[in-house]
Amino acid sequence: MGTLFDPIQLCEVALSNRIAMAPMTRSRADPQAVPSPYAAQYYAQRASAGIIISEAIGISAQSVGYPRTPGIWTGAQQAAWREITRAVRAREGRMIAQLWHVGRVFSTDNNPEGLVPLAPSAVAAQGEIYTLNGLVPLPEPRAMSLAQVAATVEDFATAAEAALAVGFDGVEIHGANGYLVEQFLSDQTNRRDDVYGGSTTNRLRFLSDVLDAIATRCEGLSRIGLRLSPFGDFNGLRHTDPAAAFVAAADLLESRGGAYLHVIEPGVSGDGDSHRTSESPDVLTMARTHFSGPLVTAGGYDRARAEDVLAAGRADMIAFGRPYISNPDLAERLRQGVALSDWESGTFYTKGPRGYVDYPAATDQNGE
Numbered sequence: 001m002g003t004l005f006d007p008i009q010l011c012e013v014a015l016s017n018r019i020a021m022a023p024m025t026r027s028r029a030d031p032q033a034v035p036s037p038y039a040a041q042y043y044a045q046r047a048s049a050g051i052i053i054s055e056a057i058g059i060s061a062q063s064v065g066y067p068r069t070p071g072i073w074t075g076a077q078q079a080a081w082r083e084i085t086r087a088v089r090a091r092e093g094r095m096i097a098q099l100w101h102v103g104r105v106f107s108t109d110n111n112p113e114g115l116v117p118l119a120p121s122a123v124a125a126q127g128e129i130y131t132l133n134g135l136v137p138l139p140e141p142r143a144m145s146l147a148q149v150a151a152t153v154e155d156f157a158t159a160a161e162a163a164l165a166v167g168f169d170g171v172e173i174h175g176a177n178g179y180l181v182e183q184f185l186s187d188q189t190n191r192r193d194d195v196y197g198g199s200t201t202n203r204l205r206f207l208s209d210v211l212d213a214i215a216t217r218c219e220g221l222s223r224i225g226l227r228l229s230p231f232g233d234f235n236g237l238r239h240t241d242p243a244a245a246f247v248a249a250a251d252l253l254e255s256r257g258g259a260y261l262h263v264i265e266p267g268v269s270g271d272g273d274s275h276r277t278s279e280s281p282d283v284l285t286m287a288r289t290h291f292s293g294p295l296v297t298a299g300g301y302d303r304a305r306a307e308d309v310l311a312a313g314r315a316d317m318i319a320f321g322r323p324y325i326s327n328p329d330l331a332e333r334l335r336q337g338v339a340l341s342d343w344e345s346g347t348f349y350t351k352g353p354r355g356y357v358d359y360p361a362a363t364d365q366n367g368e
Contacts, residue, residue, distance in 0.1 A: 011170030047093025065106030085167030103180030178235030265299030
């Protein structure tokens, strides 16, 4: 139990507060998935968060399905992330790399090598995806071969090792919002008849293999967390029994000694919209029952609700998303009760510095 401004230990690092900057795609990387030259400034401006969780970072060329999202598989990408982590550390900040593979949520138009989507099974997501040429229907992916599954597991491990080498304090595996890890876990998107499909145990095998491969490369999982979105339906992904899927993943992380569990609460979608009701499942209690390590939660929090959840011991850190876009000094504003600035949604995913590094801190606005 604690308050937002009590210290905490996460990924073997002492943090000054319990405020996390949630991972948010900002679509400013170049066509080779190298982070924007403004990214070091962007993250350093927000270094007063207890921990920054980076935007989702691609583990390979195959993992990239959205436009202008960064990767960490090339030397140029790694060099850019090294400059970013140095800038954050220079402001006494701490930072975790979120690693992802989008699976079927993909357009060849967005891929740096013009690849086609791979997923557990040839099951398309409903809807459209944004490309630089406009919206296009989400395609039917190709089912991954066993060799491709094994290569992707190694891509996760290689990316995790690279992230720690370039100065990140930890790594978060993106197992939420309908991307590849959750596509394997869902019985709606995983229709395989091999060791990765069928039973819950088999559908969990991909995540299990990823964790084991990372543990081998990174001397255990003491700096490795996992993000899940139980009962969510972002990107059209659902489970016949979402509670069982969530519990299985939490139990797996517990058994492997993972650093932390990061939960997106039900009713909050991957695009930040909130549809929470009093009937939403109590995933924090479920998480506490099945995972004994630090619990990070995200769900459209303000300070009052965050303090209530922390005081009750229902979570250990609170992740704030969109407020961090327009309030680089969010931690200070929350501490001092300063009003928050509004964001401009039209610049969430555009190129350049506007709407990215030009939101002032409260002290700048006051001329101090």
